[in-house]
Each structure stands twice: as C-alpha cells, then as structure tokens.
Amino acid sequence: MQNRRTFIQKIPALFSLLTSIRAIAGEGRAQKTIILRSSWQTVNIGDIAHTPGVLTLLEQNFPDAEIRLWPTDVGDGVEEMLMRRFPKLIILKTHEQKTAAINEADFFLHGSGPSLTGRKELKLWAESSGKPYGIYGITFPGIYGFADDREKYDLGDIELITNARFAYFRDSVSLQFAKDKGAKCPVMEFCPDGAFSVDVKDDRSAIGFLRKHQLEDGKFLCVIPQFRFSPWWEIPAKKLPVNEVKNAYNTKMKEHDNAPIRNAIIAVARQTDLKVLIVPENETQVHIGREMLYDPLPEDVKAKVVWRDHYWLTDEAVSTYARSAGLFGLEMHSPIMCIALGIPAIVCRFEEQTSKGFMWKDIGLDDWLFDMDTPGDVAGITPAVLKMAKNPKLAKSKAAKALKLVRQRQQKTMDVLKKTLYGTG
Structure with a gap:
C-alpha cells in the first residue's frame, strides 16, 4: 500500500518530465x-x-x-x-x-x-x-x-x-x-x-459535370489525346511564336499517334457497357480531343462518348478520375493521379516526351506501358484497354500493387x- 501511495504521489512529477521531454523534441x-x-x-x-x-x-x-x-x-x-x-x-x-x-x-x-x-x-x-x-x-x-x-x-x-x-x-x-x-x-x-501523393479534390464540380453528361461512377473510362509536342504557342498567355518545325512534326504524326487511341475508344464503346470521357491534361488538349478523338468517331460510338469542352484544374480532375473505371491515353500525370487513387491507368508514350514514361516500368506496370513507335506495342493497346475494362477487379489489384511500391x-x-x-x- 505504501509503495502504491508513493507511486501515485510521483505521477505529477513524471507527467511533468514527460511533457518537458516532448516539448523539447517538439x-x-x-x-x-x-x-x-x-x-x-x-x-x-x-x-x-x-x-x-x-x-x-x-x-x-x-x-x-x-x-x-x-x-x-x-x-x-x-x-x-x-x-x-x-x-x-x-x-x-x-x-x-x-x-x-x-x-x-x-x-x-x-x-x-x-x-x-x-x-x-x-x-x-x-x-x-x-x-x-x-x-x-x-x-x-x-x-x-x-x-x-x-x-x-x-x-x-x-x-x-x-x-x-x-x-x-x-x-x-x-x-x-x-x-x-x-x-x-x-x-x-x-x-x-x-x-503520386496528390489528394486535392473538387467533388462538387466533378459530380455536377458527370451528372450533366450521364456518366455513372465506375461506368466510364477516361482518355487523353496528345501531339508529339504540346503546341504551347496556341495559348495566348504564353505569347510564344509558332515553332514551325515542331508544328510540322505534330501534323505528320498526329494521326499515327491518336488513331490507336481512337480505335480503343471504339472497341470499348462496342464491346463493353462502359462510356468514355475525353479529357485534357493540358489546355491545348481540349481541341486535340475533339479533332483527333471525338469528331472522327462513328455515330454509334459517339452516343457513348463525352468530349470535355473546357480545361480544368487538378482537384476536379482527381475527383473525376476517382469515379472512373480507369484511364488510357498519351499522357503521364493523369495516369499517376489515377494510380494514386487505386484506379487503373495505361500510359502510351513516345520519345519526344522524355524518359518519364519508364516510371511505369519502374513501379511494375510494364504491361500498361506502350511505345507509339513500336508496332507491336501499338497493336497491344486496344487489347490491354479491353482487358482493363472487362476485368476491373484484376485491374484494380494491379494498380494497388504498384501504389504499394510507390x-x-x-x-x-x-x-x-x-x-x-x-x-x-
């Protein structure tokens, strides 16, 4: 009993010491x-x-x-x-x-x-x-x-x-x-x-847009177009002259690069119950999405495809991707944001985008990385997108494994x- 009383009497002093230690560390x-x-x-x-x-x-x-x-x-x-x-x-x-x-x-x-x-x-x-x-x-x-x-x-x-x-x-x-x-x-x-750790959100804007276009949670894929070089000269605020060399190369390669993405959209629309949402990662891709992906689509496919006609910020994009069944296309960071959310994402790359695309290989997503200048890779895009669309549980498991490594x-x-x-x- 005496020991117990002594211990109780010392509690305030011990608490004070612990608080002091924490304060010093803090x-x-x-x-x-x-x-x-x-x-x-x-x-x-x-x-x-x-x-x-x-x-x-x-x-x-x-x-x-x-x-x-x-x-x-x-x-x-x-x-x-x-x-x-x-x-x-x-x-x-x-x-x-x-x-x-x-x-x-x-x-x-x-x-x-x-x-x-x-x-x-x-x-x-x-x-x-x-x-x-x-x-x-x-x-x-x-x-x-x-x-x-x-x-x-x-x-x-x-x-x-x-x-x-x-x-x-x-x-x-x-x-x-x-x-x-x-x-x-x-x-x-x-x-x-x-x-990969981005967590900003704008649920209100995302939900409003999705409802307006009748896109249900988990029932649509997102897709992103791109040219070999982002045509920054098209954005007035940048005040850049047209880069004639890059512009000419974009014109030469744009169908080569975007046609396989468009073919995957057609396959998803015709072979699954999913819809497709065409989105931009950068401001120039708003019109690229319409020109290269939406406008050339067959009419029966257009009925299941939505083209986002304006640019957005990262928070609304994150809230949109979180409600999607996955993403594919010719960009890098929207796929990153998807994996951060546990959402499957396929990256299609080309040399002019630098080596950043190899990040997918580094985190174990080799099967979701495609080189647009390698014919065998290009041929594999549509099958990979369909596999992701038709096997959501498997695809999400793969995304989760990559995220764990990250x-x-x-x-x-x-x-x-x-x-x-x-x-x-």
Whole structure:
C-alpha cells in the first residue's frame, strides 16, 4: 500500500518530465523551415499536381515544419486550390519574401518536375546560403525534343546534383543518365513523381459535370489525346511564336499517334457497357480531343462518348478520375493521379516526351506501358484497354500493387529528409 501511495504521489512529477521531454523534441522540430521550389505552370494539371503531392508528403512527415512554396506560377485558381488544402502554406511572391526565406530556411527542396526546372533558384540557394538542399523526383535531363536533343543539358546541373544531400529521379533512365554523366550525389536513387501523393479534390464540380453528361461512377473510362509536342504557342498567355518545325512534326504524326487511341475508344464503346470521357491534361488538349478523338468517331460510338469542352484544374480532375473505371491515353500525370487513387491507368508514350514514361516500368506496370513507335506495342493497346475494362477487379489489384511500391519508396525518401533535418531516421 505504501509503495502504491508513493507511486501515485510521483505521477505529477513524471507527467511533468514527460511533457518537458516532448516539448523539447517538439521545439526542435518546430524550428525547421523548408522551401519547396515547385509549381512550374498552370496550363497543365500534371505540372500543378507536383506541388500538392509533395506538400502532402511533407505534411504527413513534418507536421511541425513551416513550408514555404517558391512557385513559378500559381495563378488561374491554383493558389486558391492550394490554400484550401494547405491553409498553413506560405507562398513566396515578392523578392523580399524570397530573400528572407533563403536567410531563414533550413532546407531547400527542389520538387518533382520535368527536369531540374528550378536550377536558377537552386544555384542561388547553394551559393548564397551554403545550407543543404535536395532534389525530389525529376526527369533528367528532361529535354522535350527530338532524340538527338538529349545531350543539350545544362552542364552545371551535374554539379548541382552532386552537391545535393540527395537526388531522386522519377524514372530509372534519368537516374542512369545522371550517373553516366558523372553525378555523384551521396544518395542518388529512383523515387516516383511526387504527384503520386496528390489528394486535392473538387467533388462538387466533378459530380455536377458527370451528372450533366450521364456518366455513372465506375461506368466510364477516361482518355487523353496528345501531339508529339504540346503546341504551347496556341495559348495566348504564353505569347510564344509558332515553332514551325515542331508544328510540322505534330501534323505528320498526329494521326499515327491518336488513331490507336481512337480505335480503343471504339472497341470499348462496342464491346463493353462502359462510356468514355475525353479529357485534357493540358489546355491545348481540349481541341486535340475533339479533332483527333471525338469528331472522327462513328455515330454509334459517339452516343457513348463525352468530349470535355473546357480545361480544368487538378482537384476536379482527381475527383473525376476517382469515379472512373480507369484511364488510357498519351499522357503521364493523369495516369499517376489515377494510380494514386487505386484506379487503373495505361500510359502510351513516345520519345519526344522524355524518359518519364519508364516510371511505369519502374513501379511494375510494364504491361500498361506502350511505345507509339513500336508496332507491336501499338497493336497491344486496344487489347490491354479491353482487358482493363472487362476485368476491373484484376485491374484494380494491379494498380494497388504498384501504389504499394510507390508508397514504400516515398516513405524511404522522407526518412532520408528527416535524417538530414533532424539527424534521425
């Protein structure tokens, strides 16, 4: 009885000690500030998705850290979308804010992207602060051009990669390329694109659109068209001259690339009870979808196909994909968002899109990766789409397996960042 009374008397002191220990640990972590360099453009829901994806990973693993986003562009409703999901996020807008962030932050994280897109800011951080930085889930060199353009990368990138605490590449081809060019970062590995963790949603807009067009949950597939080169010159806000070489090549290849996708739409419409929704990943694909996929369809097929006639943001896309039976087409990041939701997705790629498509192979989805310049691959697109459509349970199981691998890799990368910031894994 005496021992019990003594123990009870000591409880307040023990509780106070435990609270102090927690406070000390929490205080150390609360001091950390991370700059995330991301948000490359707003006319592509994939380029938008990088940011909320990485922000979600940081939120889950560093709940006490202050995150400051250094964006290229968060206009067109993107800033509002991000702040709804991440109300504590600080977005750096002015020169003064960016300068202060360099002085105050503990770590600079170059977010997922098509290349080392933020090299200028990364170099500024490295040279002016001397503090650590990391590169998270990029394609390298990420040249969106013809095959012989690949060697035209910035030579300074190798030095930036080498001096990083870690450099993660979103496809194994990029990782090998960096190694072959002499990059020797202490931690240099494969890690899937940060967009795999995107969880922004706009259920209201998605549900409204689907109801308007009589698309029922789980009863439609999404499909995306594309040209060899996105015709950014068509977007007035970009103020770009027409690239005559790329425009001519688009014209030459557009039927070659989109006809197999159109054939798969026809097969789905005629051989299954599913409908098809044609959607854009970037703003230029709205008209491409109509020109290359919808307008040439036979009339009986058109009755089961919906063409989305306007661009959207990542949150509405995610809410739409979550209600679909799957996705296929000539893009990369909408499939990523689908797999993140456990939704099956087939990727069709070509060399001009860089090596990012090989990410599908790296996460075990070889059977859902097709090269548009390989006749055998092209012939396999429609059978693969039909198999996905007719065997939803099997397809979802395959997507879940890939997602599990992605989550394991992402957690390992976050553990490396924890060790860098706090000295613990």
